[in-house]
Amino acid sequence: MAQPATRNLGRLSEIAQVAVRHGFGYWFDTHRLTDLFPRRGPRLEVDGQPSQRGQHLREMLDELGPTFVKFGQLLSTRPDVLPPDIIAELRGLQDDVRPVPLADIEKVVEEELGLTIEQLFTEFEERPVAAASIGQVHRATLPNGRRVAVKVQRPGAPRQIEADLALLYQAARIAKERVRALDFIDARLLVDEFARQIRQELDYRLEARNADTFHRNFAGHPHVRVPRVYWTYTRTRVLTLEWLEGTQVADIHPDE
Numbered sequence: 001m002a003q004p005a006t007r008n009l010g011r012l013s014e015i016a017q018v019a020v021r022h023g024f025g026y027w028f029d030t031h032r033l034t035d036l037f038p039r040r041g042p043r044l045e046v047d048g049q050p051s052q053r054g055q056h057l058r059e060m061l062d063e064l065g066p067t068f069v070k071f072g073q074l075l076s077t078r079p080d081v082l083p084p085d086i087i088a089e090l091r092g093l094q095d096d097v098r099p100v101p102l103a104d105i106e107k108v109v110e111e112e113l114g115l116t117i118e119q120l121f122t123e124f125e126e127r128p129v130a131a132a133s134i135g136q137v138h139r140a141t142l143p144n145g146r147r148v149a150v151k152v153q154r155p156g157a158p159r160q161i162e163a164d165l166a167l168l169y170q171a172a173r174i175a176k177e178r179v180r181a182l183d184f185i186d187a188r189l190l191v192d193e194f195a196r197q198i199r200q201e202l203d204y205r206l207e208a209r210n211a212d213t214f215h216r217n218f219a220g221h222p223h224v225r226v227p228r229v230y231w232t233y234t235r236t237r238v239l240t241l242e243w244l245e246g247t248q249v250a251d252i253h254p255d256e
Contacts, residue, residue, distance in 0.1 A: 012167060012174075018063055054089030061093060066133025067164035067198070069093050074194050081185055099131035105138065105152045112235040120233065124150070134161075134201055139243060146242070148230060151204065153237035158202050165195050204252065225249035 063073040075082055076090035106117050117124045123141040130137045135153045142148055172187035200206055207228045215226040225244055233240035 012170060015064060015167070015171075018060055021060075054086040058089045058093055058252075065164075066097055066159055070198060071135055071168065071194055074190075074197065078190075081190070093223075097131055097133055099128045099136050100154055102126045104155045105136070108152050108155055108237055109150075112238045113233065115254060121150075133157075134198075135237075135239075140240075142230070142233070146230075148233070149227070149241045149243050150233070151239040151241070153202070153204065161198055161202065164199075165191070168194070203236050204234065205236055208234050208239055 004005070058072065061068045072090045072093045076087050076093065079087055080161050082090070109120065112117055113120060121140040122143055122145075126138045128136040128138050133154075134157050135151050137149050139149045140148050140150045168191045169188065172191045175185075175187045208231070211227065212229045218224040218226050227242035227244050230240040230242070
């Protein structure tokens, strides 16, 4: 029974090394955590400027991977937990990640829908139009000629997320026991909120039902178009929506 805990502690130690590389070594000294996280390698301290600490935290979360990026995104909505300069930096976190090979995507689609990609679609673009921590989106064409966006969950995503959540819960326990400066935060409750949110994202049927509700509510609206859900092609790990051309909000420049 001790093996998972030992493995988790090893991963926490690895996380501490990443934190040190990004200049947060002083934090472990200040809160007397070096017995849990033995430091190796050169020490780099964070510049005292507020803008620098936010930047270093954002870069650290980026390096730690998709689950931690998502946790940072959650923190960016919590001004009760973090100061404004760090909130501003964390809002810049993007969970774009390296896409998984098409063969892995094909396997998930076949497991969920019971047919191969070739049987389901007349065209399925190999290169995804977007790739994030939980899934990636491919443009495809249905047998009736309709263009669709197919969101497919990354293989092993639930297992990786549960492993990362276990680490976050362990970190929350350590913070409660050892870091008096964080007494004003219920760290476990914060991780609970994140766990609830990210676990919901693992079931694409929830996203499909929400999209379906929006589609019905805005049906006939002259200025709003919501893609329809193709339920025949949607399961827990596969979501198929009508393809709509558009512009990302980040690409809109009001002054132009």
